[in-house]
Amino acid sequence: MLEISNLTKIFYKGTPNENTAVKNISLDVKNGDFITIVGSNGAGKSTLLNSIAGVFPVDKGRIILDNKDITKKCEYKCAKNIGRVFQNPLAGTSPEMTIEENLSLAISKTKNLSLRWGLSKSKRKIMREHLEKIDLGLEKRLTTKVKLLSGGQRQALTLLMATVANPDLLLLDEHTAALDPATAIKIKNLTAELVNDNNITTLMITHNMEDAIKLGNRLIMMDGGEIIYDIKAEEKGKLTIEKLMKMFEVKHGGKFTNDRMLLSV
Numbered sequence: 577m578l579e580i581s582n583l584t585k586i587f588y589k590g591t592p593n594e595n596t597a598v599k600n601i602s603l604d605v606k607n608g609d610f611i612t613i614v615g616s617n618g619a620g621k622s623t624l625l626n627s628i629a630g631v632f633p634v635d636k637g638r639i640i641l642d643n644k645d646i647t648k649k650c651e652y653k654c655a656k657n658i659g660r661v662f663q664n665p666l667a668g669t670s671p672e673m674t675i676e677e678n679l680s681l682a683i684s685k686t687k688n689l690s691l692r693w694g695l696s697k698s699k700r701k702i703m704r705e706h707l708e709k710i711d712l713g714l715e716k717r718l719t720t721k722v723k724l725l726s727g728g729q730r731q732a733l734t735l736l737m738a739t740v741a742n743p744d745l746l747l748l749d750e751h752t753a754a755l756d757p758a759t760a761i762k763i764k765n766l767t768a769e770l771v772n773d774n775n776i777t778t779l780m781i782t783h784n785m786e787d788a789i790k791l792g793n794r795l796i797m798m799d800g801g802e803i804i805y806d807i808k809a810e811e812k813g814k815l816t817i818e819k820l821m822k823m824f825e826v827k828h829g830g831k832f833t834n835d836r837m838l839l840s841v
């Protein structure tokens with residue numbers, strides 16, 4: 577489904593600040609995999625996701641999504657098949673546009689041609705049905721401007737927009753980290769529901785070890801630009817936070833240094 581081979585991303589190449597953020601990473605992601613990604617600060621997690629999403633050119637390697645080579649595809653083109661949600665709840669929606677206009681744009685990426693254009697009655701009905709699923713009463717506020725929503729409401733809408741067109745791949749970069757604890761739980765549950773119901777292949781960066789263990793069917797740990805652990809199905813089911821920390825220390829050769837990660841234990 578997603579095949580990454582020998583991926584390398586170097587920032588400030590050829591300068592004294594040269595920094596290899598992703599080092600020769602290979603990863604084979606199966607259709608429907610829900611992979612959580614953990615690792616210390618600067619481990620290369622966001623760089624890996626940004627490389628897949630075409631944010632910048634990579635220095636080496638290949639990225640194949642659904643049998644298509646997307647290694648050199650720009651961010652705009654990748655966005656047609658890849659849904660993304662970021663940490664900042666203000667990032668994924670257009671504030672001056674209404675809920676229905678935002679959602680309509682997201683639906684316009686769908687392969688279902690009859691749903692693509694305009695704000696027809698049937699499209700509104702479908703939008704309301706989608707919004708009902710997130711259970712925040714937004715289905716009654718279709719014409720409200722998005723800038724009037726709370727951070728949590730906006731992040732839920734962003735998540736819905738990122739999944740509504742059934743993307744080939746969903747990339748989540750600490751998408752609940754900026755929310756209050758109660759809202760974060762809601763968004764995490766919504767994530768699991770949307771991903772599982774639609775069988776969306778997903779990579780999710782989190783600093784919360786508990787979430788990393790609980791959510792998804794596979795866990796990847798990164799350190800120094802490399803994948804140091806790739807823990808699958810059954811083995812993942814037996815993981816504990818303590819085990820995971822110990823494993824990190826064994827490979828890293830030192831204590832865990834990520835304050836945010838430790839705080840969320």
Ligand SMILES: Nc1ncnc2c1ncn2[C@@H]1O[C@H](COP(=O)(O)OP(=O)(O)OP(=O)(O)O)[C@@H](O)[C@H]1O
Pocket residue numbers: 587588595597615616617618619620621622623624
């Ligand atoms: N756009 C960029 N330009 C230059 N350097 C960058 C850029 N993005 C990331 N880096 C550097 O690449 C390295 C990996 O950063 P990255 O953001 O991928 O780590 P991360 O694992 O996501 O960390 P965190 O958990 O702190 O968000 C870091 O040294 C970072 O400073």
